[in-house]
Structures are given as structure tokens and as C-alpha cells.
Amino acid sequence: MTAFQPGWPCVPALSDPPSVTDRLSDPTADDLLPQILALTPRGPAWGTDEAGDGTGASPLMRLVWKAIAGWSAASYSVDFTLALQALPSEITWSLDDWEAEYGLPDPCVGELPDEETRIAAVRAKYAAVGGQSPNYYICLAQSLGIDVCAIEEFTSARIGAKCGTQMWGPAWNFAWAAHAGYVTVTPARVGISHVGDRLATWGNPLLECTFKRAKPAHTVLLFRYDDCVGDVLTTDDGVTPITGDDSSTFLTPG
Numbered sequence: 001m002t003a004f005q006p007g008w009p010c011v012p013a014l015s016d017p018p019s020v021t022d023r024l025s026d027p028t029a030d031d032l033l034p035q036i037l038a039l040t041p042r043g044p045a046w047g048t049d050e051a052g053d054g055t056g057a058s059p060l061m062r063l064v065w066k067a068i069a070g071w072s073a074a075s076y077s078v079d080f081t082l083a084l085q086a087l088p089s090e091i092t093w094s095l096d097d098w099e100a101e102y103g104l105p106d107p108c109v110g111e112l113p114d115e116e117t118r119i120a121a122v123r124a125k126y127a128a129v130g131g132q133s134p135n136y137y138i139c140l141a142q143s144l145g146i147d148v149c150a151i152e153e154f155t156s157a158r159i160g161a162k163c164g165t166q167m168w169g170p171a172w173n174f175a176w177a178a179h180a181g182y183v184t185v186t187p188a189r190v191g192i193s194h195v196g197d198r199l200a201t202w203g204n205p206l207l208e209c210t211f212k213r214a215k216p217a218h219t220v221l222l223f224r225y226d227d228c229v230g231d232v233l234t235t236d237d238g239v240t241p242i243t244g245d246d247s248s249t250f251l252t253p254g
Contacts, residue, residue, distance in 0.1 A: 025080040029070035037070045038166060088126045098122045108209035109144075132216055137178065146207050152177040152224070175220045177213060180204060183225035195199050 134151035
């Protein structure tokens with residue numbers, strides 16, 4: 001199951017966020033009655049007095065004004081709940097609208113098992129809009145519950161490079177690699193695989209789908225499943241495994 005985090009991991013949500021409620025977020029009829037009485041017509045015909053504090057109102061008219069105050073209190077409560085739906089951390093009945101706005105269920109993630117996970121997916125998608133820095137992609141992976149320990153960027157060969165440096169061509173200026181520790185091995189299966197298919201494939205489908213969709217269009221993205229410390233297991237399809245040297249830069253959170 002996709003392990004969405006309950007917030008944006010590079011800027012963790014507060015464990016005890018400040019309250020946005022006030023006296024008008026869920027008032028009672030008694031809370032609003034003095035304000036209603038101050039706006040009522042004056043005179044005996046209305047069961048009110050010139051003071052406007054309701055002390056001289058007839059019992060029957062006081063019940064009428066309190067009923068109006070109760071309707072106003074309910075309206076305040078509904079309006080406040082509606083306003084909260086604009087905050088992804090307060091989603092309740094607007095979940096379907098949020099999912100429609102952000103294209104969820106996500107084609108990369110698929111259907112989610114429960115409402116809590118669906119809300120977490122909305123929050124992750126909301127926070128993930130925009131960004132092209134290495135830390136952004138590391139955070140994007142963390143929001144999916146996946147550890148990407150480093151982003152590797154490449155540059156073409158330059159004058160002044162050390163002897164033994166890999167002679168990358170100009171196209172490598174547009175290449176970058178994500179280093180991840182978790183890899184899924186999918187073996188070929190009789191009746192499903194076709195002639196010419198690999199006997200097994202390695203990768204993390206959720207990570208690769210999400211990153212390929214979010215990457216700059218002019219770049220070539222590679223995936224290195226090396227546990228961040230060991231040997232490279234695989235790279236993107238059709239690309240020879242890359243060994244680290246002075247022509248690449250490793251960027252980690254910080």
C-alpha cells in the first residue's frame with residue numbers, strides 16, 4: 001500500500017497546529033441573541049424596548065428573536081466549515097472536489113484503500129506543485145514514502161578536468177539520476193511476457209512514474225537502485241549503468 005506521509009516532509013506539519021476557530025466559528029443562539037436584539041425594531045408592537053438589550057421584550061417575541069438568532073448561528077457554523085474546505089489539512093466532505101481538481105486517483109498511484117489515505121494523497125499533491133531542485137525531488141519521493149537519498153547531475157567533459165575523468169558528451173548536460181534504495185524485481189511470466197521481453201525487470205514503478213511526469217521535459221532521467229551505498233543494480237531502460245566520477249555531482253538533502 002502506498003505510504004503517503006501526513007504532510008510535506010521537508011517542512012513537517014506542526015504536531016499541534018494553531019487553531020483557526022473563534023467565537024463565530026460555531027456560535028450558539030444565546031451568543032448571537034444580543035446582536036439580534038440590537039437590530040430589532042423598537043416599540044411595544046414588537047415586544048422590544050428602547051434600550052435594545054431585550055430586557056423589556058415580551059416572552060413570546062423574545063422566543064421569536066432567539067429563533068432567528070439560532071438560524072444565524074447555524075449559518076455561521078456552515079459558512080466556517082465551508083471556508084475550512086479551502087485548506088487541504090481540513091478536508092472532510094470536499095474530498096471528491098479536491099481529487100477532481102488534482103487529477104486523483106493518480107495514474108501513477110492507482111486507487112487508494114481508504115479516506116485517510118486519499119486525503120494524504122491530496123495533501124501530498126497540493127504540496128508537490130512546482131519545483132525543479134534536487135531537494136524538491138527528494139521531498140517528492142518522501143511524500144510517497146520512498147527514500148531517494150541523492151540526486152546526481154552530470155556535465156559534459158571540460159578543459160581542465162582531471163585525467164581519467166569520463167569523457168561525457170554534450171547530451172549529458174541534460175541527464176540526471178535519482179538514487180533510491182528500494183527496488184522491485186518483476187520476473188517474466190509464461191502467458192504474459194512476449195518474445196524479446198527481459199527475463200526480469202528492476203525498478204520502482206511508483207517512483208519512476210511520478211518522477212518522469214514531474215521532470216523537466218528537456219532532461220533525461222535515470223534511476224539507480226544501489227541502496228545509496230552499494231553497487232548499482234539497474235538504470236533506466238536502454239542505458240548503460242553509470243559509474244560515479246568527477247564529472248557528476250551528488251546532491252543530498254541539506
